[in-house]
Amino acid sequence: MALIHAHRLCKTYPSGSTRVVALDDVSFDVEQGDFVVLAGRSGSGKTTLLNMLGALDRPDSGALRVAGMDLLSMGEAERASFRLWHIGFVFQAYNLIRVLTARENVAYVLQLQGKPSRQRLQTADAWLAEVGLEGMGDRRPDQMSGGQQQRVAVARALAMSPSLVLADEPTANLDTHTGGELIRLMRRINERNGTTFVIASHDPAVIDAARTLIVMRDGRIEQTACRD
Numbered sequence: 001m002a003l004i005h006a007h008r009l010c011k012t013y014p015s016g017s018t019r020v021v022a023l024d025d026v027s028f029d030v031e032q033g034d035f036v037v038l039a040g041r042s043g044s045g046k047t048t049l050l051n052m053l054g055a056l057d058r059p060d061s062g063a064l065r066v067a068g069m070d071l072l073s074m075g076e077a078e079r080a081s082f083r084l085w086h087i088g089f090v091f092q093a094y095n096l097i098r099v100l101t102a103r104e105n106v107a108y109v110l111q112l113q114g115k116p117s118r119q120r121l122q123t124a125d126a127w128l129a130e131v132g133l134e135g136m137g138d139r140r141p142d143q144m145s146g147g148q149q150q151r152v153a154v155a156r157a158l159a160m161s162p163s164l165v166l167a168d169e170p171t172a173n174l175d176t177h178t179g180g181e182l183i184r185l186m187r188r189i190n191e192r193n194g195t196t197f198v199i200a201s202h203d204p205a206v207i208d209a210a211r212t213l214i215v216m217r218d219g220r221i222e223q224t225a226c227r228d
């Protein structure tokens with residue numbers, strides 16, 4: 001069974017007296033272990049689609065199953081629990097908690113999952129080492145570079161053992177070299193752990209790392225390409 005099954009998703013947003021079509025009849029499947037990049041120009045619907053997959057927003061119509069769950073029949077409490085247990089998010093602006101250290105930022109979601117304190121810190125340190133930040137667990141976000149903060153965000157997303165990692169323009173605030181390193185890190189984790197990634201980006205380095213490339217245009221899937 002596919003990890004993601006999206007069938008005929010439609011989404012419009014109010015815009016003045018009319019509505020803008022953000023998703024127009026979008027259907028696709030993603031297999032467990034894939035590394036998917038959603039490309040397409042600004043306004044093509046990438047973020048809207050990620051928000052549906054992460055249960056942050058609902059389509060107006062269609063069917064959507066992620067990790068065996070029917071996202072559209074679930075209530076808000078179930079959707080929050082789905083996010084906590086199944087989805088690791090990585091955002092463009094890192095979205096770390098400023099007053100917490102790197103280690104505490106990673107451990108926080110494990111606390112929400114009810115993991116015991118020692119295990120939380122051990123898991124956080126192991127993931128910080130995995131993303132190349134060994135020994136930096138005590139730093140706060142303002143004591144780290146943008147690339148390092150985004151690595152903390154990747155560690156935070158992976159530490160919770162998600163079924164799926166969703167990333168929205170994860171390299172957009174980074175320089176070309178740092179962005180390239182970050183995407184290669186994500187791809188390496190994907191290959192090593194088999195974690196499924198869906199990443200929205202128009203960065204050529206990210207597109208280059210895709211195993212499956214989905215190009216969107218005007219709310220529709222224009223093209224899908226598989227690398228292997």
Ligand SMILES: Nc1ncnc2c1ncn2[C@@H]1O[C@H](COP(=O)(O)OP(=O)(O)OP(=O)(O)O)[C@@H](O)[C@H]1O
Pocket residue numbers: 013014015020021022040041042043044045046047048049
């Ligand atoms: N909350 C909202 N209210 C109104 N319109 C919205 C909202 N969110 C998105 N839209 C519109 O839906 C369309 C798709 O937007 P979306 O943010 O998904 O595009 P995108 O591909 O992520 O673009 P970008 O590359 O700039 O991030 C756009 O026309 C946008 O203006």
Ligand SMILES: [Mg+2]
Pocket residue numbers: 046047048168200
């Ligand atoms: Mg976007």
